[in-house]
Amino acid sequence: MPDWFNLRGLTPRTFMKTRIDMFTKEELKKYAETLWWGLSTARTNPYQPGDFILLRFDTDALPLAEVMLDLLIEKGMNPVPRQNMTSQMELSFYGKSNDAQLTSIPAGDKEFMGGLNGLISLISPASLTHLQSVDPKRIGTAAVARKFMRDIMEKREQTGDFGWTLCIYPTKALAESAGLSMEEFKRQVVKACFLDDENPPARWEQIFAEAEKVKAWLNALDIEHLNIKSKQTDLIVVPGEQRRWLGVSGHNIPSFEIFLSPDWRGTEGIYYADQPSFRSGNYVEGVRLTFENGIAVKTEAKAGDEFVAKQLTLDTGANRLGEFSLTDRRFSKISAFMANTLFDENYGGEHGNCHVAVGASYADTYAGDQSTLDETKKKELGFNDSALHWDLVNTEPKTVTATLKGGKELIIYKDGEFQYE
Numbered sequence: 086m087p088d089w090f091n092l093r094g095l096t097p098r099t100f101m102k103t104r105i106d107m108f109t110k111e112e113l114k115k116y117a118e119t120l121w122w123g124l125s126t127a128r129t130n131p132y133q134p135g136d137f138i139l140l141r142f143d144t145d146a147l148p149l150a151e152v153m154l155d156l157l158i159e160k161g162m163n164p165v166p167r168q169n170m171t172s173q174m175e176l177s178f179y180g181k182s183n184d185a186q187l188t189s190i191p192a193g194d195k196e197f198m199g200g201l202n203g204l205i206s207l208i209s210p211a212s213l214t215h216l217q218s219v220d221p222k223r224i225g226t227a228a229v230a231r232k233f234m235r236d237i238m239e240k241r242e243q244t245g246d247f248g249w250t251l252c253i254y255p256t257k258a259l260a261e262s263a264g265l266s267m268e269e270f271k272r273q274v275v276k277a278c279f280l281d282d283e284n285p286p287a288r289w290e291q292i293f294a295e296a297e298k299v300k301a302w303l304n305a306l307d308i309e310h311l312n313i314k315s316k317q318t319d320l321i322v323v324p325g326e327q328r329r330w331l332g333v334s335g336h337n338i339p340s341f342e343i344f345l346s347p348d349w350r351g352t353e354g355i356y357y358a359d360q361p362s363f364r365s366g367n368y369v370e371g372v373r374l375t376f377e378n379g380i381a382v383k384t385e386a387k388a389g390d391e392f393v394a395k396q397l398t399l400d401t402g403a404n405r406l407g408e409f410s411l412t413d414r415r416f417s418k419i420s421a422f423m424a425n426t427l428f429d430e431n432y433g434g435e436h437g438n439c440h441v442a443v444g445a446s447y448a449d450t451y452a453g454d455q456s457t458l459d460e461t462k463k464k465e466l467g468f469n470d471s472a473l474h475w476d477l478v479n480t481e482p483k484t485v486t487a488t489l490k491g492g493k494e495l496i497i498y499k500d501g502e503f504q505y506e
Contacts, residue, residue, distance in 0.1 A: 117155075120250055121156060121160065124138070124248055127250055129248075135162075137163045138162045140207075142167075145210075146207035162203075165201075172210070176216060179227065188227065195234075202248075206252075212366075213363040213424060214366050225399040251337055262424035277418050292341070314486070319355050320352070320353070320376070329345065333416075344411070345410075357479060360422060370388040371386055379406070400473070404443060406443060407444045408442035411503070414433040436482045439478075442474050442477070443473065484498070
């Protein structure tokens with residue numbers, strides 16, 4: 086019997102049973118079909134037979150990876166499966182590598198990324214805290230060295246040649262961190278992704294159509310700035326020139342948020358994230374950021390204060406705003422903390438949520454010709470650039486008021502719902 090099984094107290098027979106029992110064959114098929122819908126929706130140009138799709142997955146997500154690869158083959162794609170490092174591998178890499186090893190890039194990686202047409206990422210962490218003893222600066226150093234890959238994907242996405250989507254596959258670590266049983270955690274995933282519907286992609290099309298109405302309404306408003314107010318948040322966000330609201334674009338499964346990348350220079354006030362989060366093996370809770378002239382000049386946290394401070398010094402743009410987002414509780418069925426940003430940033434619950442991301446902005450929120458958005462124009466328009474992108478979620482009851490150009494005020498979000506007709 087391989088040591089792999091001994092380490093987990095499993096025999097091959099019980100391992101296979103664990104794999105089968107997590108999702109039924111029908112649920113796995115529906116999950117894969119939903120991810121294909123997301124991937125296809127996320128790319129502006131239709132996929133063509135022979136396109137290369139990177140299928141990146143954690144070990145525990147292997148059952149879904151196998152079904153997803155099978156579907157990609159049926160669609161005429163060329164899937165490229167890549168398994169992520171295990172928790173122990175990550176601990177070795179970030180904990181023991183010297184600077185040269187942390188920043189070393191294998192030959193061909195740049196060319197490989199430049200030839201991809203899509204990416205599907207299956208997130209299934211076996212641990213959420215295994216890197217807590219590692220200096221976050223080391224993780225940041227590796228991320229900065231690999232930022233060029235994100236830049237390549239972003240540029241290809243702007244031309245319609247690339248699309249991406251991602252999802253999570255339940256693990257014991259996720260469930261325990263969220264304070265849920267495995268069955269409760271799985272039930273949240275099934276509900277949120279509509280895997281209990283007869284035709285999940287069709288249901289997503291309905292959500293997509295409703296979100297289009299919200300985005301059209303928001304994009305028709307000539308907003309000077311937004312004021313987000315809750316019990317512990319009082320923040321000014323400036324959408325900026327030539328921006329558009331996006332959301333339910335297929336990039337994330339599930340995704341119910343409506344967001345934009347603001348002009349970071351106009352951010353003022355206090356933002357508080359009442360929802361905890363796990364990042365780079367660290368647990369963080371009660372993050373409070375104070376912004377002046379667009380920069381987070383003060384960072385506080387009930388848990389993980391030192392980690393937060395280090396994250397926001399990762400690079401020049403790490404302490405600036407890259408995203409502002411709102412989720413309507415009528416769209417999202419997510420009603421529990423899930424210990425994963427993908428679900429937590431789309432939390433519906435009683436009051437919906439808003440979240441901001443410090444770090445990188447999304448170029449596709451530019452309302453003009455995407456092909457003309459170069460680095461110079463991004464800088465002129467206040468699009469933030471960073472190797473960091475960290476979503477911080479507020480689920481408190483809140484009111485979001487838009488001050489339109491000309492001075493008129495309009496409440497656009499209240500009691501967890503967009504105020505459109």
